[in-house]
Amino acid sequence: MFRKTRLFTPGPTPLLPAAQFAMAAADMHHRTPEFRALFSKVLSQLQTFIGTKNDVILLSSSGTGAMEASVTNLTSPGDRVLVLSAGKFGERWTALAQNFGCHVDVLKKPYGETFSLDEIRAALKIETRCVYVQANETSTGARHDIQAIASLLREVKSEALLVVDAITGLGTTHFDVDAWGVDVIIGGSQKAVMIPPGLSYLALSDRAWERMEAAYNPRYYFDLRRERKNQLKGESAYTPAVSLIAGLGAALDYIAGQGGGDLATGRDALIDNAELCAEMTRAAAAAMGLKLFSPTCYGAAATAIVAPEGVDSTNIVKDLKSRFAAVIANGQGEMKGQIFRIAHLGYFDPLDTLALIGALEQTAHALGFAKFPLGAGLTAAQHVYAKKAGLSYKSAQNSPAELVTR
Amino acid sequence: MFRKTRLFTPGPTPLLPAAQFAMAAADMHHRTPEFRALFSKVLSQLQTFIGTKNDVILLSSSGTGAMEASVTNLTSPGDRVLVLSAGKFGERWTALAQNFGCHVDVLKKPYGETFSLDEIRAALKIETRCVYVQANETSTGARHDIQAIASLLREVKSEALLVVDAITGLGTTHFDVDAWGVDVIIGGSQKAVMIPPGLSYLALSDRAWERMEAAYNPRYYFDLRRERKNQLKGESAYTPAVSLIAGLGAALDYIAGQGGGDLATGRDALIDNAELCAEMTRAAAAAMGLKLFSPTCYGAAATAIVAPEGVDSTNIVKDLKSRFAAVIANGQGEMKGQIFRIAHLGYFDPLDTLALIGALEQTAHALGFAKFPLGAGLTAAQHVYAKKAGLSYKSAQNSPAELVTR
Numbered sequence: 041m042f043r044k045t046r047l048f049t050p051g052p053t054p055l056l057p058a059a060q061f062a063m064a065a066a067d068m069h070h071r072t073p074e075f076r077a078l079f080s081k082v083l084s085q086l087q088t089f090i091g092t093k094n095d096v097i098l099l100s101s102s103g104t105g106a107m108e109a110s111v112t113n114l115t116s117p118g119d120r121v122l123v124l125s126a127g128k129f130g131e132r133w134t135a136l137a138q139n140f141g142c143h144v145d146v147l148k149k150p151y152g153e154t155f156s157l158d159e160i161r162a163a164l165k166i167e168t169r170c171v172y173v174q175a176n177e178t179s180t181g182a183r184h185d186i187q188a189i190a191s192l193l194r195e196v197k198s199e200a201l202l203v204v205d206a207i208t209g210l211g212t213t214h215f216d217v218d219a220w221g222v223d224v225i226i227g228g229s230q231k232a233v234m235i236p237p238g239l240s241y242l243a244l245s246d247r248a249w250e251r252m253e254a255a256y257n258p259r260y261y262f263d264l265r266r267e268r269k270n271q272l273k274g275e276s277a278y279t280p281a282v283s284l285i286a287g288l289g290a291a292l293d294y295i296a297g298q299g300g301g302d303l304a305t306g307r308d309a310l311i312d313n314a315e316l317c318a319e320m321t322r323a324a325a326a327a328m329g330l331k332l333f334s335p336t337c338y339g340a341a342a343t344a345i346v347a348p349e350g351v352d353s354t355n356i357v358k359d360l361k362s363r364f365a366a367v368i369a370n371g372q373g374e375m376k377g378q379i380f381r382i383a384h385l386g387y388f389d390p391l392d393t394l395a396l397i398g399a400l401e402q403t404a405h406a407l408g409f410a411k412f413p414l415g416a417g418l419t420a421a422q423h424v425y426a427k428k429a430g431l432s433y434k435s436a437q438n439s440p441a442e443l444v445t446r
Numbered sequence: 447m448f449r450k451t452r453l454f455t456p457g458p459t460p461l462l463p464a465a466q467f468a469m470a471a472a473d474m475h476h477r478t479p480e481f482r483a484l485f486s487k488v489l490s491q492l493q494t495f496i497g498t499k500n501d502v503i504l505l506s507s508s509g510t511g512a513m514e515a516s517v518t519n520l521t522s523p524g525d526r527v528l529v530l531s532a533g534k535f536g537e538r539w540t541a542l543a544q545n546f547g548c549h550v551d552v553l554k555k556p557y558g559e560t561f562s563l564d565e566i567r568a569a570l571k572i573e574t575r576c577v578y579v580q581a582n583e584t585s586t587g588a589r590h591d592i593q594a595i596a597s598l599l600r601e602v603k604s605e606a607l608l609v610v611d612a613i614t615g616l617g618t619t620h621f622d623v624d625a626w627g628v629d630v631i632i633g634g635s636q637k638a639v640m641i642p643p644g645l646s647y648l649a650l651s652d653r654a655w656e657r658m659e660a661a662y663n664p665r666y667y668f669d670l671r672r673e674r675k676n677q678l679k680g681e682s683a684y685t686p687a688v689s690l691i692a693g694l695g696a697a698l699d700y701i702a703g704q705g706g707g708d709l710a711t712g713r714d715a716l717i718d719n720a721e722l723c724a725e726m727t728r729a730a731a732a733a734m735g736l737k738l739f740s741p742t743c744y745g746a747a748a749t750a751i752v753a754p755e756g757v758d759s760t761n762i763v764k765d766l767k768s769r770f771a772a773v774i775a776n777g778q779g780e781m782k783g784q785i786f787r788i789a790h791l792g793y794f795d796p797l798d799t800l801a802l803i804g805a806l807e808q809t810a811h812a813l814g815f816a817k818f819p820l821g822a823g824l825t826a827a828q829h830v831y832a833k834k835a836g837l838s839y840k841s842a843q844n845s846p847a848e849l850v851t852r
Contacts, residue, residue: 041719041834042795064470313447363835364797389448391770391801394824398800401828405837414832415825418800422807422820428447429769431811 076274103228117141175209183339482680509634523547581615589745
């Protein structure tokens, strides 16, 4: 039988066709008025997408490049910084800051958990220059409460800049970064914006731009002040990834409801879509007797599910791939083999999610760990969809339904 | 939320990505060695796909063009022909044959039914020159028994040529046309071969080629003898649809398991895939209390389902489109509003089918005609899949399953 390849990984995510066409057509030189017009438009669209009035810088690099830029441009060797770490990407902040000579305080929590405000308060020092955190820790599916952390930093009148890796948070979480006082927010291309890897972007507050004047960690390719000077003129300092930028523009048009998009207009609709797919997945997992890895702090970028006792999650990933060509993510780092992750960010619709749940039911039965009847996960997901669509059902889950339109 | 456009129509069908890439790249002139090599290869691949040693002619036209060619090249005005008609495409044979001056006998059965051999035997005349029939009547989902009809014609030593419109039969039905004695078999591009509309093809027996020598109905663009002379040299008489031919070549490569196809190799796997998706759909319909339109003679190209009493199938089609961007087919001709049709031919996989069943469940509830609990159709489809995948479940449908691997 056919097995269509379906990516359910939290990056790369499925490509938006309109972006694919734009990328295929993008045959232009990057020192021309045509490119400057495209680049300026995309930077402005990114401001709308992020929801900020701050200048946005677009880099031709993976998200880690923008993370590095947020260390090298904002710190000097010996600066004290605080990393909030509860997963593989938290650990990346630590490695980056250590690599560039910072004195790193790490508030470390187990994978799958988040941080209490008291813990953060205790970890903050007067000298803390930056706080580095993930909005969504992709390795565990956990969402950290950025609004509360920003509020705490204001409350204690910290001088620290709040730097948020929102690579899988943007487009899956409602942010109001300017109002909250987030100083740096970082995104990547192969995530909710539905294009391939190769671009990262970040918006920086005035405080962050000021900090850069004195920060003297070495940087060249990721020198944000040089980039800003160029990008305000519609260019980048070094050769940009032109086709990806064209694709990003098309994707942001689509998200904005232009160009025939079939998404209810805007970033909020994109986030609500991810939330719906995530809720369907969580309901299905519960009906299938599977446990969430981050039951108290899950986000909508991806759902991390614990492999049942005695089952290696690697086998679940492999069975979905070989049986259905459905690609989900294993656990990362220390969680490899113990959890598996199903993505919702970007170009997934509820029917995609339903299909993956159906595949997971079969895999659970094939691998012998199913404690549920076939269809139970799907049924639970259907009820979530129906409720969201404004239909409710008097009936219990498995008795004949009478329809009630609210 | 996102609503991804999904075609579930029995032509056009979803496009194969490998074919899309080949079409986009097909920038060649049609009077060159490059094109001749491509064209000859595709004609040979079509022989394999059809399963015939007869020469295949490829026409730049829709399937109706090849149907017309099968009338104009094989009949003369006044010839007596028999049309087996139980749907809109049967009626097309009648209209075509009448249009070209044939004396048309019509064995007409109600939409959704098929023909008994006794009825055909009674309708055949000594003078019958051709018998025209559909392998799969796309308007009703019915499959006619071509093997039995061919056998009957031999048994009664009929001189009539058997002409089979297999436009949705090829790739959804196991044929052995040479062994059965089918004289003409016709296919189209926007069907099981997963490319856009614009090409038709047909294979003709020696008897059919001989008949053409004397047949004098007028024909020019569809003059098969002229085409044959050209196509044996790798060209077509008139300008061919080059990009579609390149796409067809890529699709037939894919079906044959070349070029990284994820389909178990060959035409039979394609047919088995359609059969599985059709069986999942029939099981879901039954669980949803919906009736098949052709319960005794359904095929695997598409499943036609009767709209419940008091429900206009047009509303089902519209709700699936507006709610999910899922495109299914209404009834055609006199069946418009009374049935709806879900396709399985071509590039559908079981997860696509599951997604559509989930959408149909929601639509049934939204339109108020559901007599089943949400998830019932999906569960039934899952059981069909599991059985086909070699897993069986001791349990009843809705009690906890114990897994038994056969």
